[in-house]
Amino acid sequence: xxEVTQTPSHQVTQMGQEVILRxxxxxxxxxxxxxxxxxxxxxxxxxxxxNNEISEKSEIFDDQFSVxxxxxxxxxxxIRSTKLEDSAMYFCASSEALTLAKNIxxxxxxxxxxVL
Amino acid sequence: xxxxxxxxxxxxxxxxxxxxLNCDYTNSMFDYFLWYKKYPAEGPTFLxxxxxxxxxxxDGRFTVxxxxxxxxxxxxxxxxxxxxxxxxxxxxxxLYGNKLVFGAGTILRVKS
Numbered sequence: 036x037x038e039v040t041q042t043p044s045h046q047v048t049q050m051g052q053e054v055i056l057r058x059x060x061x062x063x064x065x066x067x068x069x070x071x072x073x074x075x076x077x078x079x080x081x082x083x084x085x086n087n088e089i090s091e092k093s094e095i096f097d098d099q100f101s102v103x104x105x106x107x108x109x110x111x112x113x114i115r116s117t118k119l120e121d122s123a124m125y126f127c128a129s130s131e132a133l134t135l136a137k138n139i140x141x142x143x144x145x146x147x148x149x150v151l
Numbered sequence: 152x153x154x155x156x157x158x159x160x161x162x163x164x165x166x167x168x169x170x171x172l173n174c175d176y177t178n179s180m181f182d183y184f185l186w187y188k189k190y191p192a193e194g195p196t197f198l199x200x201x202x203x204x205x206x207x208x209x210d211g212r213f214t215v216x217x218x219x220x221x222x223x224x225x226x227x228x229x230x231x232x233x234x235x236x237x238x239x240x241x242x243x244x245x246l247y248g249n250k251l252v253f254g255a256g257t258i259l260r261v262k263s
């Protein structure tokens with residue numbers, strides 16, 4: 036069964052450093068998403084991406100964050116200068132389309148980001 | 152952000168019985184609702200969805216009911232199995248929208 040793959044599973048970084056979280060969405064999917072879950076809190080939407088541009092972003096997704104689809108398979112989330120409060124589980128998701136039966140978002144296993 | 156609420160943090164059910172997980176929402180723009188299951192160290196796994204044009208959707212042991220006037224949906228699992236023990240998240244979006252808004256989750260424990 037096709038799945039969303041995320042690497043690394045755990046990333047430890049020092050405050051102020053840049054990190055790149057990587058995702059390989061399901062191959063025929065056109066819509067890509069990043070969510071995060073801070074420990075003990077809800078899963079929160081960060082950004083959605085379609086046709087090589089951001090289609091929607093949340094207030095959390097400020098100038099420190101960027102997304103990119105550098106090639107035909109990868110989808111990345113970059114945090115330029117990490118803060119302690121960026122420590123969270125980051126989930127990548129993808130969906131085939133926005134039509135009713137195909138607007139199901141499938142999630143990867145997540146990357147745990149620990150900022151020290 | 153309290154647009155999607157799961158008021159029961161946990162639920163314990165005997166194997167073979169029915170599990171009922173509840174979810175309330177406040178945003179009238181939500182037209183599409185999904186349930187996800189999550190095991191520790193894994194991502195949310197899609198279970199079942201329902202759009203606002205229906206009031207019930209069934210898939211095997213899982214049935215989701217939607218009451219639009221009450222802005223309430225529920226997930227029924229019958230019969231419950233020990234392998235169903237996980238965190239269950241309710242999520243909502245506008246029908247052709249991008250963004251899912253999640254509830255806080257309900258921990259389901261199915262006892263054998």
